[in-house]
Amino acid sequence: MRTRTFVITGIVVALFLAGFVSYYASSHPDGLEYVAEQTGFLDTAEEHDAAGSPLADYATDGVDDARVSGGLAGVVGALVVLVLAGGLAFAVRRRGDSSEEPAEHRQPTGAGKA
Amino acid sequence: MHVPDGFLDATTSLATGAVAVAGVGLALRGARKELDDRTAPMAGLVATFVFSTQMLNFPVAGGTSGHLLGGALAAILVGPWTAVLCVSVVLIVQALLFADGGITALGTNISLMAIVGVLAGWLVFRAIQAVLPKKLALVAPVAVVAAFVSVPVTALAFVGLYGVGGTAPIALDTLLTAMLGWHTLIGIGEAVITGLVVGSVIAVRPDLVYGARRVLKSRELEIRTAEGAAA
Secondary structure, eight states: OOHHHHHHHHHHHHHHHHHTGGGGSOOSOBHHHHHHHHHTOGGGOOOOTTTTSTTGGGOOTTOOOHHHHHHHHHHHHHHHHHHHHHHHHHHHSOOSOOTTSOGGGSOOTTTSOO | OOOOTTSBOHHHHHHHHHHHHHHHHHHHHHHHHHOOTTTHHHHHHHHHHHHHHHTOOEEOSTTOEEOOOOHHHHHHHHOHHHHHHHHHHHHHHHHHHHOOSOSTTHHHHIIIIIIIHHHHHHHHHHHHHHHSOOOGGGHHHHHHHHHHHHHHHHHHHHHHHHHHHBSSOOOHHHHHHHHHHHHHHHHHHHHHHHHHHHHHHHHHOGGGOGGGHHHHHHHHHHHHHHHHHHO
């Protein structure tokens, strides 16, 4: 499989998970939240500063249908992460250096290192 | 395991903020060695996948759920430095857009999930890989163990932070037992998801798995030795 095909397939799978499968995720409290509740410090949690965000708690403001609201929030979030993390990776990457390439792509011994 | 605002006091949150800044700063330098034109798209994909999979809380037991942390998975797929960046981006987006994980707790969450989780997963992975034969078929099973261990280790780190700067007078041994107990169970889910994903990528494009590089290199050497002997 070509790298481009692989990456696009992976992104489609991720968008499907965030946009569709997430509706079926468990809504029970996660491990930390549950432990905090049981041991009695969950009430020390403060109101979130971004609680007014249009996507707060993985629901889209103004969309009533839970499936669409959560799915849309998931897809938007996944795309934002893709752009930020992908952009960061491209900004940080080495350019035009093949030292990590598999051995068969390297120059014959000696030719590369003068 | 997203820590909300208010669980830890301001001093501890500032300290974890400093750890997060230093960790991400080091990762920005370190990731340069891991990323090139071929692997940069993988980093974007892995971060997106971790975000999506973190939305999929799986039921654990007794009314609790867990979700992938993704540190071990990301480290094995794209390398540990890049993994710190990937998970950090996920946590920042979750805190700012989705109100998931506090904003003053962002340093805490990056320190726990992006630094401790990635480091624990990667160190366990490399330690086991070093003593096992260099076989491609072993990469996914070793990833399973690394992912499993990374979750209770991250939970342990939270308990440590709570011991230093928790805002409520909670008995630490009670907290420790509860956190380790639940997160050992959640670690099983982490292990299953990580094993499935790493196994799938190994099946299609093993060369895109950072944690398989040493294995693939030794395989190339074996082929050359065989050719040399035949000539």
